[in-house]
Amino acid sequence: MKSTLFTNFFTGTLRISQSKLWLIFLMGLMAMAVMADEADNRQVLNLSNPQRNHVLGEMRSLLAGTQMILAALTKDDMAAVAEHAQALGFNMKHKAENPLHDVLPKDFMQLGMSMHKDFDLIAADATSLKDPKHTLQQLSATMGKCTACHETYQIQVSSLKSKQ
Ligand code: HEC
Structure with missing residues (x-):
């Protein structure tokens, strides 16, 4: 049982396509840009x-x-x-x-x-x-x-x- 769960999780993770990885990367960049925007430089x-x-x-x-x-x-x-x-x-x-x-x-x-x-x-x-x-x-x-x-x-x- 445990091992099937593990395998499912693992293959599930591996199934993330390259385009999804790009999306995650871009979202990370956007979050960083928002944080930079919120810096109070006054x-x-x-x-x-x-x-x-x-x-x-x-x-x-x-x-x-x-x-x-x-x-x-x-x-x-x-x-x-x-x-x-x-x-x-x-x-x-x-x-x-x-x-x-x-x-x-x-x-x-x-x-x-x-x-x-x-x-x-x-x-x-x-x-x-x-x-x-x-x-x-x-x-x-x-x-x-x-x-x-x-x-x-x-x-x-x-x-x-x-x-x-
Ligand atoms: C010469 C500078 C200056 C002028 C002119 C000025 N303020 Fe401010 N005001 C400040 C500063 C500095 C803060 C604090 C801002 C901060 O720390 O983010 C502030 C904060 C405030 C706050 C927040 C008060 C609180 O309890 O937190 C209000 C409301 C406010 N101002 C209204 C006004 C209004 C309305 C005017 C014009 C009619 C005005 N201020 C003009 C400098 C100014």
Whole structure:
């Protein structure tokens, strides 16, 4: 019994045709390509755990604020647009740039500052022009800065800094 099972298994294995072997080889290559694709090559920001929490907290406020601007736009409520945009402006509370000024790279800081200034302009224009389409164009351009920064940087917690 045992030996028949063994023979069946063995001949079964041998029956794999050459084309199937190629297929297996190609699938292996594809898996390797996918793994290479998933490597995170973005520039690393080495932060302590509290510093990381601070940056990510600001990020979640940015996302929530952007969503509120969009919600106000659907109602043509330009006063609310201005209010929510102002909250993400240069004087944004808990802005990551303030305490992390010496930790974050200069280019990162500049991109962040320029995004906050954009929100100030969005607020000012929402008040003076009251043109939802114009605000949408501005918001779209500003969100290009969100994506540009996300494509460039990643945060990693450095164990050396985690006690800071
Ligand atoms: C100057 C750089 C920069 C800008 C501008 C920026 N972000 Fe981020 N954001 C980051 C970094 C760095 C991370 C962490 C990414 C990582 O480690 O993979 C992040 C993470 C996030 C996260 C994840 C938060 C979490 O809790 O994990 C959200 C949401 C986010 N950003 C939203 C936004 C939005 C919305 C905007 C624009 C309105 C924006 N960000 C603009 C740098 C930026």
